[in-house]
Amino acid sequence: MSEEKKLKPTVLWFTGLSGSGKSTISEKVYARLNEEGYEVEHLDGDAVREVFPTTGFSKEERDSHVKRVGFVASLLQKHGVFVVASFISPYQDARDFVRDMCEDFTEVYISTPLEECERRDVKGLYEKARKGEIDNFTGISDPYEEPENPELDIDTTDITPEEGVQQVMDYLKSQS
Numbered sequence: 001m002s003e004e005k006k007l008k009p010t011v012l013w014f015t016g017l018s019g020s021g022k023s024t025i026s027e028k029v030y031a032r033l034n035e036e037g038y039e040v041e042h043l044d045g046d047a048v049r050e051v052f053p054t055t056g057f058s059k060e061e062r063d064s065h066v067k068r069v070g071f072v073a074s075l076l077q078k079h080g081v082f083v084v085a086s087f088i089s090p091y092q093d094a095r096d097f098v099r100d101m102c103e104d105f106t107e108v109y110i111s112t113p114l115e116e117c118e119r120r121d122v123k124g125l126y127e128k129a130r131k132g133e134i135d136n137f138t139g140i141s142d143p144y145e146e147p148e149n150p151e152l153d154i155d156t157t158d159i160t161p162e163e164g165v166q167q168v169m170d171y172l173k174s175q176s
């Protein structure tokens, strides 16, 4: 274990717009922690939604989805497992609900601006949302409430994914 098993397990909660870089960075953080010998689980919005395809995007549906996943994350972390969670989770009250449930919670705001996310348009969803083909699209026709006090704020516009990962790892080291 190259980090000498010294990092304190936490729920690393990645929040931000679609295309901001949540999945890219969180997958790499998951792989890094795994390689270093930590018990770690990855929970991702798209993956959870594939299992529960009827979950929609109204505030009520997003909040229930986020709170349920947050509950699972809190149980895992209580048993010493690192949790890397990646959800748009656009509402402050639902994120705070999860924070309050977890013994250790680290909010990682991937603050890449809408303009850059839309320029990337990884899945072509912004184009569809602009044409009115997708309802309740975060940042276009649905709100995103910026985190009030995130432990980390990473704008990926001008950095590499590896630099983003390093910022997360440096933070974890600073807290251990």
Ligand SMILES: Nc1ncnc2c1ncn2[C@@H]1O[C@H](COP(=O)(O)OS(=O)(=O)O)[C@@H](OP(=O)(O)O)[C@H]1O
Pocket: 017, 018, 019, 023, 044, 045, 046, 049, 057, 061, 062, 063, 065, 066, 086, 087, 088, 089, 090, 123, 125, 134, 135, 136, 137, 138
């Ligand atoms: N209306 C609307 N708004 C936002 N996102 C949409 C929407 N419809 C589909 N998608 C796709 O769903 C992914 C977001 O799911 P999440 O579970 O992370 O969202 S949330 O936390 O419940 O807000 C999101 O994935 P990411 O791009 O990885 O964020 C999109 O691919």
Ligand SMILES: Nc1ncnc2c1ncn2[C@@H]1O[C@H](COP(=O)(O)OP(=O)(O)O)[C@@H](O)[C@H]1O
Pocket: 016, 017, 018, 019, 020, 021, 022, 023, 024, 025, 120, 122, 156, 157, 159, 160, 161, 162, 164
């Ligand atoms: N520093 C960076 N961190 C993360 N993603 C980046 C970065 N620079 C460019 N990208 C690109 O931005 C896109 C982010 O998409 P993704 O990780 O799926 O975002 P999200 O999960 O937030 O929807 C990817 O195509 C990725 O290669």
